[in-house]
Amino acid sequence: DSGVTQTPKHLITATGQRVTLRCSPRSGDLSVYWYQQSLDQGLQFLIQYYNGEERAKGNILERFSAQQFPDLHSELNLSSLELGDSALYFCASSLRPDSSGANVLTFGAGSRLTVL
């Protein structure tokens, strides 16, 4: 158990639908990151939050949005789902938003989304 909790573990839905993935960071970590892992693209960075504020943005589609709440948990919202959105979505957390000191990125076990 990495300490990063992601729910749900598996999700099956239909095209056009909307889903929300949830992440609780490791205790004490202030920064949360979302990554998408698909067979053809590998692991792709989506977005980073630090203490509730957006810190960096990657290849995140406009149909996707995320936020980090005051209790530091984060949610990734995926809307108007397409077949190609089927993937593993990983959340990771770290104490700080940068590479200083022994800052380490810890990944959760992922949420597997299947769009039919």
Next chain:
Amino acid sequence: TQLLEQSPQFLSIQEGENLTVYCNSSSVFSSLQWYRQEPGEGPVLLVTVVTGGEVKKLKRLTFQFGDARKDSSLHITAAQPGDTGLYLCAGVMTTDSWGKLQFGAGTQVVVTP
């Protein structure tokens, strides 16, 4: 197109053999990390290298960062079945935020008894 190219894509060896996985790019990275991922789990950090030419050893694993900070290698000595997994290299470009890791496609390593 992956910024980090890993080779080989798949490696199957017998227990006790040595193996090397390569991670190459035309871009310069401020730091590079190696992860191992097992089925149903997220990637787990093995090592971070930050200085060009740096070599780090973790038991039977040796990691090297190229002098120009564009490439890295992972060498496993006397591989064991427990080393089986997907090995991923990931780097932070000098112009990017630290958490914006660029991942390679991974090398699937299978070590058979």
